[in-house]
Amino acid sequence: MQEAIIRSATVNDAxxxxxxxxxxxxxxxxxxxxxxxxxxxxxxxxxxVLKKYPYLVVEENGVIYGYAYAHPFVGRAAYDHSCELTIYLDKDAKGRGYGRKLYDALEAQLKEMGILNMYSCIGDPVEEDEYLTRNSELFHQHLGFTKVGTFYKCGYKFGRWYNMIWMEKIIGEHR
Known part of the structure; x- marks a missing residue:
């Protein structure tokens, strides 16, 4: 059995x-x-995404189990040392360490690019339900992210309102 590898995504992975x-x-x-x-x-x-930022997949035995990528935070030149992150894992592949592997590799590449601040925008339940729990917030917290803001009842899906939180991780020195 082959160990999970992290590699750059291609359009053929779409x-x-x-x-x-x-x-x-x-x-x-x-x-x-x-x-x-x-x-x-x-x-x-x-x-x-690949024009400017890393887009990574985690693959084991030839099967992709998840992906993560960085993209512009806000989109103005003054924010060029910051980026937003996105991650998704196969719904049946949780608990295998794929998320950490993806984020560790992504963080290393972003540091090399001169990124100092990483942000993640996360759906946050008003009350946990069958569609949304706090697992993503806890995952990011476990990886060193800090909650820096909440937008209340700003997203509407499945006939109910959801909050959105921003989490931040500083990965470089601001000189």
Missing amino acids: ERLLEIYSYYVTDTAISWEYDVPSVEEFRGRIED
Whole structure:
């Protein structure tokens, strides 16, 4: 059995990554999209990220079990030393350490790029339900992120309101 590897995503991974992501769109309030994007749109999203930021997959025995990528935080030049992160794991692949492996590799690459602040925007339940728990917040906290803000009842999905939180991890010195 081969150990999990982290590698750069390619547009050829789009179908499998979309398969992973689709569950989060249709069955959870983790993604606030209502409709699953097309494979073509998802390929375009991967291409856009790869122009400037790392987009990584975790793969074991030839099967992709998750992905993580960085993207612009706010999108103005003054924020160029900051970025936002996104991560999704196959719904049946939790608890195997894939999330940590992806984020550790992503953080290392971002440091090399001169990124100092990493942010994560996370759906946060007003009350935990079958669509959203606090697992993502706890995962990020475990990796050294700190909650820095809450937007109350700003997302609406499955006939209910959800909060959104921002979490931050400082990975470099601000000189």
